[in-house]
Amino acid sequence: VGIKGNGKHPTNRGRLGPKGENQWYANNSTDRLVTPLIRNSSGELTPATWDEAMNLIVTKTKKSLKEKGANSISIYSTGQGFLEDYY
Structure with missing residues (x-):
């Protein structure tokens, strides 16, 4: 199992950076x-x-x-997930 770049792509010619190269791990x-x-009312993740x-995220x-305005929202993103998961 692994990841291989597309050698025909004009931008990177198949070369991968550290994230792309190791994402499969x-x-x-x-x-x-x-x-x-x-997190439930007892503080445990269920x-x-x-x-x-998604409904909880939208509601909160x-x-x-x-209650607090536009500066009350921020997003932390990571390369450890799939793009589809973010959406």
Whole structure:
């Protein structure tokens, strides 16, 4: 298992940076998160559906924007996930 660049691509001619070259390690890790987790009232993380997780994000984002304004929101992003997961 591994990743190989596209040698015909005009931008990088198949060369990969450290993230692209090693991404498959994270993608195939035994502890990779594959199900959303939501913290319950006891503070424990419990599995949730994607709809439940996204609805919670939307609800909390709207509440924060309403109560504290636009500067109350930030996003932390990482190269350890799939682009589709972010959306």
